[in-house]
Amino acid sequence: MLKKNIFYQKPFRLLFSFLLVWFVLFEFVLVANGILPKPSSVYNSIKDIWGIYSFLPNILYSFGAITFGLVFSVLLIYFFRKVLLNKNIFTELIFAVNKLKHFIPVVILSAFIIFWFNNSVYIEYIFILIIGFIYLSGEMMLYSDRTKSEYILAAKSLKIIDKKINGEIKFKQLLPMLEESFLKLHFILWSVLITFEFIQHQWGFGKIIFDSLKYRDMPTLFVVALIIYLLISSGYFIIKFLFNRYVHWE
Amino acid sequence: MVEKNKILKINDLIFDNVLKNFNFEIDVSQNSINSIICFDNSASSLLKIVGNAEENFKGEVTLNENLRAIYIPKNPSSLPWLSVEENIKFILENSSYKEAVAQNQVQNLIDDVGLTGYEKHFPANNSLGFRFRISLAGTLALKSSLILVDNSLKQMDEETKFELYDLLKKISSKYNVSFLLASNDINEVIYLSENIYLMKAGNSKIIDKINLKEEWQKLNKEGRGNRQLQLKEKILHLFLQQDVNNIL
Numbered sequence: 001m002l003k004k005n006i007f008y009q010k011p012f013r014l015l016f017s018f019l020l021v022w023f024v025l026f027e028f029v030l031v032a033n034g035i036l037p038k039p040s041s042v043y044n045s046i047k048d049i050w051g052i053y054s055f056l057p058n059i060l061y062s063f064g065a066i067t068f069g070l071v072f073s074v075l076l077i078y079f080f081r082k083v084l085l086n087k088n089i090f091t092e093l094i095f096a097v098n099k100l101k102h103f104i105p106v107v108i109l110s111a112f113i114i115f116w117f118n119n120s121v122y123i124e125y126i127f128i129l130i131i132g133f134i135y136l137s138g139e140m141m142l143y144s145d146r147t148k149s150e151y152i153l154a155a156k157s158l159k160i161i162d163k164k165i166n167g168e169i170k171f172k173q174l175l176p177m178l179e180e181s182f183l184k185l186h187f188i189l190w191s192v193l194i195t196f197e198f199i200q201h202q203w204g205f206g207k208i209i210f211d212s213l214k215y216r217d218m219p220t221l222f223v224v225a226l227i228i229y230l231l232i233s234s235g236y237f238i239i240k241f242l243f244n245r246y247v248h249w250e
Numbered sequence: 251m252v253e254k255n256k257i258l259k260i261n262d263l264i265f266d267n268v269l270k271n272f273n274f275e276i277d278v279s280q281n282s283i284n285s286i287i288c289f290d291n292s293a294s295s296l297l298k299i300v301g302n303a304e305e306n307f308k309g310e311v312t313l314n315e316n317l318r319a320i321y322i323p324k325n326p327s328s329l330p331w332l333s334v335e336e337n338i339k340f341i342l343e344n345s346s347y348k349e350a351v352a353q354n355q356v357q358n359l360i361d362d363v364g365l366t367g368y369e370k371h372f373p374a375n376n377s378l379g380f381r382f383r384i385s386l387a388g389t390l391a392l393k394s395s396l397i398l399v400d401n402s403l404k405q406m407d408e409e410t411k412f413e414l415y416d417l418l419k420k421i422s423s424k425y426n427v428s429f430l431l432a433s434n435d436i437n438e439v440i441y442l443s444e445n446i447y448l449m450k451a452g453n454s455k456i457i458d459k460i461n462l463k464e465e466w467q468k469l470n471k472e473g474r475g476n477r478q479l480q481l482k483e484k485i486l487h488l489f490l491q492q493d494v495n496n497i498l
Contacts, residue, residue, distance in 0.1 A: 148325065149323075150323035150324070150325040150326065150327040151327055151329065153298060153303040153304075153321065153323045153327070154303070154321065154322065154323055154327035154385065154388075156302060156303045156305075157298075157301040157302050157303040157319075157320050157321035157398075158320060158341050158345050158347075158388060158389070158392060159302070159345050159346045159347050159392075160341070160344045160345055160346075161344055161345075161346055164340075164344045169329065172329075172331050249330045249331040249372060
């Protein structure tokens with residue numbers, strides 16, 4: 001379903017079409033409106049946006065948090081793969097925590113985290129990492145029942161050591177199944193991140209969005225939306241590329 | 251001398267409503283191909299147990315000393331993220347079986363299973379014959395003396411099947427290994443085997459055994475094709491007598 005969606009198939013063409021329509025419509029037809037900014041006013045205010053809102057550091061801060069969260073949650077998954085692929089107290093606990101996402105909105109959770117660690121620079125990174133790790137662990141445990149038995153049967157008969165059966169044969173079978181989960185996680189992390197930064201109001205895209213709403217600054221809001229769209233789309237293609245290049249062996 | 255030939259002995263095997271106090275003594279002498287034909291999953295379960303792939307059973311499985319039985323599953327089991335060469339090396343490096351071929355003999359194994367030139371190729375999902383050859387090389391790498399093939403040839407096209415039949419015969423004679431096949435293809439087992447064992451889930455022993463070596467020796471003026479048809483009818487008849495009605 002996700003793969004067939006036009007937004008995922010051709011996001012850059014879609015963006016280009018949108019920008020073209022926006023340019024023609026809002027530059028020449030709907031000049032005075034409260035819906036979207038005029039293209040020339042966006043162009044003129046880019047310099048101000050860059051300076052007043054500290055655009056670059058904030059973008060790097062948010063982008064860094066997402067990259068850190070994704071990369072380190074994968075490393076943690078890899079590091080704990082043998083534990084996660086066997087039923088034990090640790091996996092039961094992660095499974096239970098993972099279920100909480102159905103009952104506790106991330107806004108509430110973010111509010112508490114910010115309340116406890118108000119001035120921490122690193123808490124956002126840690127929060128994103130924890131969410132990424134718990135989400136991927138839950139998905140991995142869910143998919144672990146769908147592994148092909150023939151690989152395990154053959155490995156047992158060949159007396160392959162247990163460490164390799166869990167650490168490589170089971171785990172590598174699961175990797176292609178995790179592509180969809182990883183793409184979803186990427187989007188979820190962006191949503192969580194922006195919500196978190198919006199509430200925290202210290203760094204990142206969330207802070208810029210907060211300020212642009214406060215000052216009713218439509219051009220900034222528009223530019224932020226475009227950049228987030230570009231980053232999410234690029235991330236989507238990078239993940240797809242990495243999975244196609246290194247994971248989809250079948 | 252007779253005892254030496256009887257390499258596999260099974261006593262009171264109980265497994266998952268399929269095998270109920272099953273007893274079996276199979277005369278698999280070295281360098282032979284034998285088959286179990288059945289139309290349920292009893293032979294498959296038996297092979298898994300003999301090949302140490304299944305642990306949750308009751309009963310006794312005895313193999314003669316120094317004999318190593320390795321199971322090849324029905325579906326492809328070579329690891330798709332490793333190349334042909336890496337698959338064999340993975341087995342050599344990670345198996346707890348001590349006795350195995352040396353790393354520098356991997357190329358010989360690849361040549362013998364007919365994969366020369368494909369050492370660096372990755373097994374694609376749909377090339378069943380290719381993947382079977384890798385699995386076969388893996389079992390030979392661990393110096394298996396009894397290779398248990400669980401209906402692995404079933405889904406292959408006729409041409410690939412016949413190539414692999416010849417390969418099994420060649421490997422059996424070159425490496426002095428025996429094959430025990432589980433199959434539901436009567437033509438296949440008649441073509442390949444020295445002995446055919448007829449099996450049905452729930453029975454405590456095999457339905458019957460047909461010694462094909464003897465059958466072929468009996469051939470006089472009668473053509474092999476005719477005899478093959480008669481044997482097929484005989485096997486079908488024996489199964490029908492046992493109320494087996496899902497014959498393919």
